[in-house]
Amino acid sequence: MIVKIEAYIREDKMEDVIDALATIDIHGITCYQVMGCGSQHGVKEYTRGKQEVELHLLPKIKIEVLLSTEKCEQRVIDTIQKAAYTGEKGDGKILSYDVRSAMRIRTHETGPEAIQPSD
Numbered sequence: 001m002i003v004k005i006e007a008y009i010r011e012d013k014m015e016d017v018i019d020a021l022a023t024i025d026i027h028g029i030t031c032y033q034v035m036g037c038g039s040q041h042g043v044k045e046y047t048r049g050k051q052e053v054e055l056h057l058l059p060k061i062k063i064e065v066l067l068s069t070e071k072c073e074q075r076v077i078d079t080i081q082k083a084a085y086t087g088e089k090g091d092g093k094i095l096s097y098d099v100r101s102a103m104r105i106r107t108h109e110t111g112p113e114a115i116q117p118s119d
């Protein structure tokens with residue numbers, strides 16, 4: 001079983017989240033700088049007249065982590081939640097998915113072996 005965890009977090013929480021994942025022995029991570037909005041439509045201050053019809057995208061970070069087993073899925077989700085939390089709107093979201101296949105290009109290994117640490 002391969003699981004993919006995806007998280008949308010604040011830019012200034014990226015380092016804390018990556019450090020926290022390293023402490024639970026997660027080392028394979030992909031990060032993206034993205035633009036996004038959630039249920040507030042990205043509006044930070046209600047000073048614009050047209051905010052009800054506009055989406056104001058704000059810079060966010062997207063993180064992806066692949067796991068070779070479902071075992072540590074909840075641990076990774078809880079670790080990201082704790083490290084990314086401020087309690088204010090805009091803290092982000094964490095999602096998880098089942099992954100159908102994976103391959104380590106160098107060795108042709110497939111399945112969970114493709115995700116597990118190599119020598």
Ligand SMILES: Nc1ncnc2c1ncn2[C@@H]1O[C@H](COP(=O)(O)OP(=O)(O)OP(=O)(O)O)[C@@H](O)[C@H]1O
Pocket residue numbers: 008009034035036037038039040058060088089090091092093
């Ligand atoms: N429905 C969605 N679809 C795609 N991306 C989303 C969605 N909701 C949130 N995101 C992504 O997550 C980021 C942070 O969202 P945010 O935390 O503001 O969600 P929210 O549902 O508005 O929660 P809150 O009420 O805590 O602000 C967004 O900028 C966007 O990148």
Ligand SMILES: [Mg+2]
Pocket residue numbers: 037038039040041089090091
């Ligand atoms: Mg929001």
